[in-house]
Amino acid sequence: MTILDELTAEVRAFAIARDWLQFHTPKNLAMAIAGEAGELAAEFQWLTAEESVTEALNTEQLKAIRHEMADVLIYLLRLSDVLHVDLVDAVREKLAINEVRFPSA
Amino acid sequence: MTILDELTAEVRAFAIARDWLQFHTPKNLAMAIAGEAGELAAEFQWLTAEESVTEALNTEQLKAIRHEMADVLIYLLRLSDVLHVDLVDAVREKLAINEVRFPSA
Amino acid sequence: MTILDELTAEVRAFAIARDWLQFHTPKNLAMAIAGEAGELAAEFQWLTAEESVTEALNTEQLKAIRHEMADVLIYLLRLSDVLHVDLVDAVREKLAINEVRFPSA
Amino acid sequence: MTILDELTAEVRAFAIARDWLQFHTPKNLAMAIAGEAGELAAEFQWLTAEESVTEALNTEQLKAIRHEMADVLIYLLRLSDVLHVDLVDAVREKLAINEVRFPSA
Incomplete structure (x- = not known):
């Protein structure tokens, strides 16, 4: 379990304890x-x-x-959680794309 | 070294390879x-x-x-890097503050 | 009819011609x-x-x-239209509030 | 003088009275x-x-x-003022472009 997984679980638990999951649609979280x-x-x-x-x-x-x-970061972790997006994979995928778009000298 | 430290280092290396650190002032990164x-x-x-x-x-x-x-996340990691802000500490500190502001039932 | 009223009408007509009013909830327009x-x-x-x-x-x-x-401005005009907010009044009201908050020398 | 010109002048006068023009670079206003x-x-x-x-x-x-x-709107008027952008022209120019991009039925 990585630190991002831990934080994601902590932030989710915080929302559950307040019955806030109902507000955490992907659309609302992107807006937040x-x-x-x-x-x-x-x-x-x-x-x-x-x-x-x-x-x-x-x-x-x-x-x-x-x-x-x-x-x-709190809302980004919530969004990754509800969308089942792995943020680490996403960052590395985007860096690989940017490597091609912006070749280093 | 946590996965956030690893990603931060990868994102920093990407910027260094392109000589982009000069653009990465905290103000510019917040804007990004x-x-x-x-x-x-x-x-x-x-x-x-x-x-x-x-x-x-x-x-x-x-x-x-x-x-x-x-x-x-890429720009948030860059901002945490240039400002020397520990994102994990910051999230937990903010959750602790929110615990007081929004007590759970 | 002020120029803002004219622009508001032009922008509304544009949306109507494309059957886009259905997407123009205040929430969606704020997001736009x-x-x-x-x-x-x-x-x-x-x-x-x-x-x-x-x-x-x-x-x-x-x-x-x-x-x-x-x-x-296009989306701000649409939002003022669907919420029935007079932008000129709103700006002057906010300037009056700011006059009190930030007195000039 | 249109209502937008009037508001622009009022908002500019407000900034001048507080010696805020120095902060109103286009970059800062876009950020605001x-x-x-x-x-x-x-x-x-x-x-x-x-x-x-x-x-x-x-x-x-x-x-x-x-x-x-x-x-x-206040900051958009300030930005149009410092950049010498005519917002009415800009909106109509953008609507004309959108007419081509999104033809109505």
Whole structure:
């Protein structure tokens, strides 16, 4: 059992304990990912590239960013769970496709 | 080394081989996550909840969805890498916060 | 009849001519706006602030950006239409709220 | 002067009064649009299509949705302003393209 499998099980258990599975259709989860990704983007919207690095962020900013990143992953894990998509396979498949599209020098 | 560490290293190596690290500021990566999350949402926008489940999706749709999910995770792994954010810790920290905000019955 | 009313009517007529009203639930339209906003963000994701200004963009980039901006507005007009939200009133109401939240010097 | 020109001028004046023009690069504004579109999507994420219509939304939900729609338009107007993009022309140009791509019966 990988750490992704473990997290997926933890996130699923959290939803089950609140009777939330009924809301977790693939469509709704894709919408939730877009919502959380929007909130993550909002944390960075007025920062310059230089202000966006770890060393330049204050503790409050970094904490908010960590939480938004977690929210994106939580809903991505839920979506992979309900769609039976293996995220590790999917990432490696996409990297292989990108290898062909963008050959390295 | 967890599977997330392995994927993070693979995605980083892919970027290094193309001299793309210069583009991967936290701000740009957050923007890329929003872009990919938007494309993922677009796959589902005209489907009903019933049409959005695995059994109802055709092979082409499921493949496109897998690839968009992979793209979201690829940029999330890059962002966690450049910000030195541990995604596993972040998810568990957020679940603990949500436990308090949304107590289960 | 304002230009926004005119555009709203044109966009509605376009949807009716294709029998698309059935897909234009508020939920689906909100999802479509997120999708188009993601594509708009993607046009800018690897550009620096300096590279993102009109003078620095090439014709192809500017055309793509114009089209993504149009897509965001098209779905926003559809959403305002189906929800009976007056966008002009909504913008002015929000500016009034922001006046209080962010007093000018 | 159309209502869109008027709103554009009002939104610009609001930014000038707060010395915010410095933050309003096209890149940052595109990111802000994605952020607000994400928040708009979030208002609808757990609703069914039936629950998302005006008659089914309560006053609080409708107000929140109106404000998020306003925020998307506010930043879209700012982006059109800084990029010198005529939104009316852009929408009509895009509808003309879509006429060819999706011929009506």
